[in-house]
Amino acid sequence: MRLIVGLGNPGPKHAANRHNVGFMAVDAIVRRHSFGPYRRRFQSLFTEGEAGGVRLMAQLPLTFMNESGRAVGEAMRYHKLEPKDVLVVYDELDLAPGKVKVRLGGGTAGHNGIRSIDAHIGPEFWRLRIGIGHPGERQLVHPYVLSDFFKEDRAWLEKLLDAIVEAFPLLAAGEDSRFMTKLALLTKPPKPSKDAKADSGNADPGNA
DSSP, X not given: OOEEEEOOOOSGXXXXXXXXXXXXXXXXXXXXXXXXXXXXXXXEEEEEEEETTEEEEEEEEOSOGGGHHHHHHHHHHHTTOOGGGEEEEEEETTSOTTOEEEEESOOOXXXXXXXXXXXXXXXXXXXXXXXXXXXXXXXXXXXXHTSBOOGGGHHHHHHHHHHHHHHHHHHHTTOHHHHHHHHHHHHSOOOOOXXXXXXXXXXXXXXX
């Protein structure tokens, strides 16, 4: 993949919305992996950099969610990319909070940003879906996604974003299975084995 796109709505009032977790994740990748400064191009904030030895472009569309496809299509055509060169990072109602899935292609699942991108470049792009959970009733979806994460969500959200950033070079290199494995280890570290606990308990304080 060569272009990573974070979905969200522009402006300070939307910055901490659940619908903007795609913006959050891609911006975290850009900052941690020392991409260049953002420029306004392709109706977006746009920058270039490298992760895992792979040259990449990163895009945060400023068109508002429902018109994300216009910005992505413009960037893709200018750089002569194929849909499979594009990774879109976005929020997913039908995944539990903090759950992540990655795949090539698929449907829109009612996500207006994905529907717009599908209309402009087709469905065969990579998707990194970040679960935000469902409010339970259809009529609650709109206010739910456009409201900020709860204070108690911040702990898992920050840990997850850090893990995505650390594991991202694997995904950039096309190793999606290894990316998911590393993400699982980073977000849910394995518990020490019974033997390890016993060894720890029997350690000689003089050698500590």
